[in-house]
Amino acid sequence: MSTKTLGWLGIVRIGLVQSAIGAMVMLVTSLLNRVMVVEYALPAALPAGLVAWHYAVQLSRPAWGHGSDQGNRRTPWIVFGMALLAIGALVSVNAVPLLAERVALGYFVAVIGYSMIGAGVGAAGTSLLALLAGQVAPERRAAAASITWIMMVLGIVITAGVAGSLIDPYSLQRLAMVASGVALVAFVVALLALWGLEHPRQRLMVAAQDAPSVGFGAALREMLAETDARQFTIFVFLSMLAYSMQDMILEPFAGLLFDYTPGQSTQLSGMQHGGVLVGMIVVGFLGSAFGGGTPASLRRWIVGGCVGSAVALAGLAVAAQVGAAWPLTINIVLLGFANGVFAVAAIGAMMGLAGAQGPSRSGIRMGVWGASQAIAFGLGGLIGAVGVDIGRALAGADAPAFLIVFAGEAALFLVAAWLAMSVSRSRDPARRSASPNAPARVNLPQEVAA
Template sequence: MQRGFGWLSIVRLGLVQASIGAMVMLATSLLNRLMVLEYGLAAAIPAGLVAWHYVVQLSRPIWGHGSDMGRRRTPWVLAGMIVLGLGAMLAVQGTTMLAQDRTLGLSLAIVAFTLIGAGVGAAGTSMLAILASSVAPERRAAAAATTWIMMVMGIVISAGTAGALLDPYTEQRLMMVASGVVVAAIAVSSMAMFRLEKPALRLDRRDGDGPPPSFAEALREIYEEPEARRFTAFIFVSMLAYSMQDLILEPFAGLVFEMTPGQSTSLSGLQHGGVLIGMIVTGLGGSAFAGRTPVELRVWTMLGCVGSALALVGLAMAAGYGAGWPLTANVAALGFFNGAFAVAAIGSMMGLAGAGKRTREGVRMGVWGTAQAIAFGLGGLSGAMGVDIARNAMGRDGMAFQLIFAVEAGLFILSALLAMRVATVRQRTENQRSVQI
């Protein structure tokens, strides 16, 4: 019986995730600030470029299907990393050209963010497909926690290092720092993937099923499968709720609680710390209990969704209560339940990735990755725009944030209901298979 990847192999895949996060950080965080502060662009321009790289990730099912057609996914991972690195360097080049020729600089930036989206789609989808097909079911939740924690660590380490080396800022220093991040990320991911994947290690090989279906046939099978269709809806709604708070938490702390920029940044860091703790706790719990039925991961998923909803209700109450509300504890709880939900959802995703009759992990992970990318792009934008519209309409900051936090809480409750329906359908399907056997 094949046992699948051990923990060393899972950590190696986590290094790939960390490398992806490090390079994406350059474009979505560092260059975002430079475009606005150093080059005087409207904040909507870099925000639009970041949104565009999510749009490009609609191609994830295509990349996943391509990796399904071969015996190995490693070439897709490494090719995606190279494309991502090239896009990151072109984005840096386009940024440095803004001072001389904004039209040319922005044109190059559009091309760069297109490559970044394609690289993330190809490398990320194929890496998750390897994880789903090569990790034993009882380890999937913990494996998801490990890789996502390492991705966050990659972002934090690269951001801290790049920030320290960029001071004082010059364009030459920016090119050197960015080059170092990209070269290091590609080198680390290449070493991590070296001789990692062997076709014989795939736990779900279906040699008697014939070749994988065409791309259109694969999409049709996923659409016709109730569990996969409902899980896609769950991913979209839950990630929409998860991302709506990204751009409004710090403005909320400043406008309603009159926190300084440093205090609000610390509050955001506290939330991310809670996310990491939630991921660790859920990963350990999922590893211990996920081996029997899908019910355990459903419990963690629903707990994360309901807990996130309650934390958001608390923030809505805080908007009306004002000073004196235990805001730090409230935000830490929100981060914890966000982390719990995220890891449980990813573990469920990997469990469902190999459940198709003919479709392989790549295209299925690609479909769910696309739903996640669309939700992330819409979530941050809708949250920020919703607050702006509500503030103008109501004339009161607190009431505007109350409304948006209440909408987010409602979306998380809807996500919990969708998660319950997915697990119910899955359990019914497995019972039917047992009767037939």
């Protein structure tokens, strides 16, 4: 258990690590996607399948989180994950020319590379979130979630801009140099940000001996037996499924029904992400300035964000019928804003619930929720796109297909809002520790680090 909490500078440093993770993931999920399809004329399904595979590998998150729970430091797990992620990114880059020349070997190398990326994100990301949950004061959790996720988005944006400018005119040598530079800079930034950041958790003596360690299976069963944790896992899956279903269909929607050009639809997507950032900033600011870090307040933000997302998606369903007369840009910005509100508030609530059984359980909890999110992201885009394709084939028109998918997303967000409200309103750590089934532990006073 930690005797200190992180100050604002420490939270920003964790945000830098999150930025480094985002930068390396962008390299393979965005840049390599374009290179495979455009420069090497490979089927679009190939990079899409590899990205889906890297999400599947992240089902290992609970195991990584449980591993980081067993020691008194999470930093080694984060550094290991970052190293694995960097090496996996470089292996994936080297697989690209092999895919065009020696297909079987190329597939093998690509799967190895993307497996390392998924495992690296799982190890580093899960342990980083557990560190954030364990060493950030409750009243700062909403702001901490906003800061770290905003920095991750900024890291992706900056890396995309820099890498995009350096890779032209394209050549395999330039791709290798840019990828190596991104991986090296991101890894070094993460190392510097982590240096001396973590306060080691102190193992407390209970009844003259340390509490026995719990195996992975027992820890997982213990978590899923808890009603709040189990309901929150379902909430994360459903809300992130709804969140990601729109990813693959918004730009085609704008092009097919509103006659947007590729440039205009890309700008529309940028405005949506701008709305997400504004929503994150609003929750972070109000959460810090007006005591929004309490469980009840975070729950209100979550429910409000989910309901707002449902309303915005219902608006898009109506837009599919109304057509060009509908204020599409405003609708998309409001959707992004509501998405940002619910996402950051959910992360803040996740950090609070992660520590409900003490820091020795926060890693596996973050791992389970991270795995649930990864499954949702992997399925969401696919379900949205396939749903539109099936709808267009059955209805013989575009508008009914988009209407059905957007309405389905709205319904998922409403179910997620109901689940968020159903989680207990108060999970008092003192009361929990008094429970006969709770692990024995001692609460130490906390002091805020400068």
